[in-house]
Amino acid sequence: MxxxxxxxxxxxxxxxxxxxxxxxxxxxxxxxxxxxxxxxxxxxxxxxxxxxxxxxxxxxxxxxxxxxxxxxxxxxxxxxxxxxxxxxxxxxxxxxxxxxKPLQEPYDNYRIFAGTVLGIAAAFGIFAIARQFGGANNFEAQKRYEAAREAEWKEIQDNKAQ
Incomplete structure (x- = not known):
């Protein structure tokens, strides 16, 4: 009632x-x-x-x-x-x-999901391309730095021993 x-x-x-x-x-x-x-x-x-x-x-x-x-x-x-x-x-x-009236239509959820997935895929693609063509690898640069530091340390140790 x-x-x-x-x-x-x-x-x-x-x-x-x-x-x-x-x-x-x-x-x-x-x-x-x-x-x-x-x-x-x-x-x-x-x-x-x-x-x-x-x-x-x-x-x-x-x-x-x-x-x-x-x-x-x-x-x-x-x-x-x-x-x-x-x-x-x-x-x-x-x-x-x-x-x-609702702000979103029933099919808008699929469009939002598809846009999000495409955005993440595009970001991953840009990252992969940058890594592929981006120059020296950080691991290689670190190895060169450690090798140079180790050679310098050995030289210092050799100079102390003499």
């Missing part, structure tokens, strides 16, 4: 916000937003079928009109609402559209 009241308040507040925004900006939506449809008339099913896929493509005035119709239907008993009307009400109130 609590969730129905919360859903009703959410739809009412979202419809009121759209209506106030439209009235403030003197748009053609203001006329549609100020009139409330009748409570008793059920909404045609073709308007509600597959609403989540069509919602963002609908013009703003149709979105407001449909929101107001659903809001008016919710003012009556909820048992009179069809399943499609309940689904549409929930989607309009809580669905992933507008500010609740």
């Amino acid at each position: 609590l969730s129905a009241a919360v859903a009703r308040r959410s739809v009412v507040s979202s419809v009121r916000a759209v209506a106030q925004h439209a009235a403030r900006h003197n748009s053609s939506i203001a006329a549609a937003a100020t009139t409330t449809p009748e409570v008793g008339n059920p909404i045609a099913t073709p308007l509600l079928v597959d609403l989540p896929t069509r919602w963002e493509k609908l013009p703003t005035d149709e979105q407001v009109d449909l929101s107001l119709k659903i809001w008016a239907r919710q003012q009556g008993p909820w048992t009179d609402l069809s399943l499609e009307e309940k689904r549409a009400s929930f989607y309009i109130s809580y669905g992933p559209w507008g500010p609740r």
Whole structure:
């Protein structure tokens, strides 16, 4: 029972916000937003079928009109609402559209993973090329240094012995 009241308040507040925004900006939506449809008339099913896929493509005035119709239907008993009307009400109130739309699409995770793998592979490739064509190896330079130091030490030891 609590969730129905919360859903009703959410739809009412979202419809009121759209209506106030439209009235403030003197748009053609203001006329549609100020009139409330009748409570008793059920909404045609073709308007509600597959609403989540069509919602963002609908013009703003149709979105407001449909929101107001659903809001008016919710003012009556909820048992009179069809399943499609309940689904549409929930989607309009809580669905992933507008500010609740996810920032990433479902396939973006694969693109991010592929980009990361390619970046690591490119870094490894650049490192391998630099090592291949980069000049003297540090181990070889260290061996030459140790050999020169050892020769110098032997010379010092020979000079001490004499």
